[in-house]
Amino acid sequence: MLTHSNTSADLKSALFVDFDNIYLGLRDIDPNAAEVFATEPGRWLAWLEKGMPAPDQTNGAAQLRRSILVRRCYLNPTGALGRYRPHFTRSAFSVIDCPPLTAQAKNSADIHMVMDVLDTLEHRTHFDEFIILSGDSDFTPVLLRLRAHDRRTLILNLGLAAEAYKAASTQAISADAFLEDGLGVSAGVATDVARAAAAPPAAASILDAMAQALYTQAATNGEVPAHDLPAIFKEFPEFRNGRNWLGYFSLRNLTGELVRRQPGLRLVEGDIWRVTLAAATPARPEAAQPAATLDTALRDQIVAVVQQVVAASPEPVVLAKAAQLVIERVGTKVLETRWAGAGSFGALLETAASPRLKIVTGAETPGHVYDPTRHAAPQPAHAGAADQRPDTATLERRISQVTGTPRLTPQQYTLVFNEIAKDLGRSAFDLNTTAKSVRDQCAERGEAIARANVSFILRGIIYAGFKFGPPSEPPEPADLARAFRNNVVNLCHAAQLALTEEELARLDQWILGDLGKAPG
Structure with missing residues (x-):
C-alpha cells in the first residue's frame, strides 16, 4: 500500500515514453500497430487512464483509474521518426528531442529519461506511479530506486525484456494486451467466420447432441479447456468421419455454435480459452430450505454411485466417464440441480468425506477419481518426460526462471514450430492473428499451449x-526452431547465465527436439 497515496480513486501518474525504442520494437512485430502507436497516442493514453481494462470488462466501479499529470516523450527528431512529433504534442506531451550522438545513431533518450524521472520523484506533487514505456532493461536501477521510495511502477513488456527488469516493476503490460486493448489491433477471425457461414451446416440433431455432451462435460469439471474439446467431439461418428469441423472449419467456430445452442454454456476468453457453465439463476428464497434438503440426499446418492464405480474398476476412473455413469443411474436431475448444488461433479467429489475417493485434475490430465488404497495416483501425460531427463529438466527450469522461456516439452515445441509454419503457408504473418491461430491449432491436437507462450516464441x-516471407514461401519448422533456440541463447547471455557446451547440447534437445536432426 502506498503510504502517501491520495484518498480518491485516481492514481497520480507520470508517464515517460522512449519513442524510438517502442516504435521500432512494435514495427518488428506489427507495422500497423507501430503506426497506431505513433499517430494515435490519445487512444492508448485513454486506455491507460481507464486502468487498462480489457474489452469484456464491465465492472467499471472496481476498475483502477489514473490521472496522468506528467506526459513526456523522448524521440529522435531527425530522419523518418521526426514526423511523429506533432501527434504527441497534440496529445499534451512534452516532447524532448534526443538527436543521435554517436556514429551508431545512439541517442540520449535514456539519460534524459533517468534525469527527468529522478527530478519528478522530488516534485512537490507526490506522484503515486511512474509509467516507463521502454523495453530497455537499463532502467532496472531506476525502478529499484522508485520502489525504495514507495512508488508504483508500470512498464511495457514489449520485447523479451530481462526478468530482472520485469521483477523490479510493480506491473508489466504484456505486448498482447497493449496491441489488442491499448492500440485496438485485434486478431482477425473474418476468414473462418466467412467460410463457416458459407459451409453446409451439420445436421441440427448432431449439433444438439454434441452441445449436450459438452454441457455434461462442463457440468462434470466446471469448465472444459479448448484442448480437451476434440476428445469430446470424437465420441460422435459424424464428427470422426466428417471434415472441416462439420463445416465450421475450426474448433473455435464449431464450439461457438454448440455454445449458442446450449444456453447453459458460455465461452470464456483467455490465453487458453475454455467453455464453462453460464451463471445460474438464483433460487427463490421460499424454495431454499427444500432445495438444501434435496441437495443433501442427492449428494449422498451420487457419492454412493461413484464409490460403486470406483470399487469395480481395476484402475482410476476418468471423471467424465464416472459422471456419465452417475447420470445414467441417477437421472438428469443431477444436471438440472447442478450436481446437487455443488456446481460441478468434481466440486461435489472434493467435498465427499470418503477416504476411498480421491480426485486429481490438472492442465495435463482429463481428471480421474480413484481409491488411494487400491489405485496408483494418475500421472499427467507429460509427467514422465522430466523424470527421463533430469539434467535437462534442471536446465529448463534455470533458463525459464531467468529468461522467461516457456517450459514446454520438446514434443510441444515441435508442434508449435510445425503449426507456425503451416499457418504462415496459409496467411501472412501478424503477431496477434498468428499467435491465436497457432494456439487454436495446438488445441485441436489436444495440446494446451497458452497464447502468451506462442507470442513469446514468435517474438x-x-x-x-x-x-x-509471403504465404507462397512458408518457412521450414526446423529453421524456426533454430532461430528461437538462438534467441534463447542470446537471452541467457544477456542475463549472464553462462552455458557450457554440454548444456547447449541439452538446450538443443529441449528446444529443437526431432527438428534438430533436420538438415540446415
Whole structure:
C-alpha cells in the first residue's frame, strides 16, 4: 500500500515514453500497430487512464483509474521518426528531442529519461506511479530506486525484456494486451467466420447432441479447456468421419455454435480459452430450505454411485466417464440441480468425506477419481518426460526462471514450430492473428499451449533476425526452431547465465527436439 497515496480513486501518474525504442520494437512485430502507436497516442493514453481494462470488462466501479499529470516523450527528431512529433504534442506531451550522438545513431533518450524521472520523484506533487514505456532493461536501477521510495511502477513488456527488469516493476503490460486493448489491433477471425457461414451446416440433431455432451462435460469439471474439446467431439461418428469441423472449419467456430445452442454454456476468453457453465439463476428464497434438503440426499446418492464405480474398476476412473455413469443411474436431475448444488461433479467429489475417493485434475490430465488404497495416483501425460531427463529438466527450469522461456516439452515445441509454419503457408504473418491461430491449432491436437507462450516464441524468432516471407514461401519448422533456440541463447547471455557446451547440447534437445536432426 502506498503510504502517501491520495484518498480518491485516481492514481497520480507520470508517464515517460522512449519513442524510438517502442516504435521500432512494435514495427518488428506489427507495422500497423507501430503506426497506431505513433499517430494515435490519445487512444492508448485513454486506455491507460481507464486502468487498462480489457474489452469484456464491465465492472467499471472496481476498475483502477489514473490521472496522468506528467506526459513526456523522448524521440529522435531527425530522419523518418521526426514526423511523429506533432501527434504527441497534440496529445499534451512534452516532447524532448534526443538527436543521435554517436556514429551508431545512439541517442540520449535514456539519460534524459533517468534525469527527468529522478527530478519528478522530488516534485512537490507526490506522484503515486511512474509509467516507463521502454523495453530497455537499463532502467532496472531506476525502478529499484522508485520502489525504495514507495512508488508504483508500470512498464511495457514489449520485447523479451530481462526478468530482472520485469521483477523490479510493480506491473508489466504484456505486448498482447497493449496491441489488442491499448492500440485496438485485434486478431482477425473474418476468414473462418466467412467460410463457416458459407459451409453446409451439420445436421441440427448432431449439433444438439454434441452441445449436450459438452454441457455434461462442463457440468462434470466446471469448465472444459479448448484442448480437451476434440476428445469430446470424437465420441460422435459424424464428427470422426466428417471434415472441416462439420463445416465450421475450426474448433473455435464449431464450439461457438454448440455454445449458442446450449444456453447453459458460455465461452470464456483467455490465453487458453475454455467453455464453462453460464451463471445460474438464483433460487427463490421460499424454495431454499427444500432445495438444501434435496441437495443433501442427492449428494449422498451420487457419492454412493461413484464409490460403486470406483470399487469395480481395476484402475482410476476418468471423471467424465464416472459422471456419465452417475447420470445414467441417477437421472438428469443431477444436471438440472447442478450436481446437487455443488456446481460441478468434481466440486461435489472434493467435498465427499470418503477416504476411498480421491480426485486429481490438472492442465495435463482429463481428471480421474480413484481409491488411494487400491489405485496408483494418475500421472499427467507429460509427467514422465522430466523424470527421463533430469539434467535437462534442471536446465529448463534455470533458463525459464531467468529468461522467461516457456517450459514446454520438446514434443510441444515441435508442434508449435510445425503449426507456425503451416499457418504462415496459409496467411501472412501478424503477431496477434498468428499467435491465436497457432494456439487454436495446438488445441485441436489436444495440446494446451497458452497464447502468451506462442507470442513469446514468435517474438523470439523475430528478435533472432528471422524474416517471415509471403504465404507462397512458408518457412521450414526446423529453421524456426533454430532461430528461437538462438534467441534463447542470446537471452541467457544477456542475463549472464553462462552455458557450457554440454548444456547447449541439452538446450538443443529441449528446444529443437526431432527438428534438430533436420538438415540446415
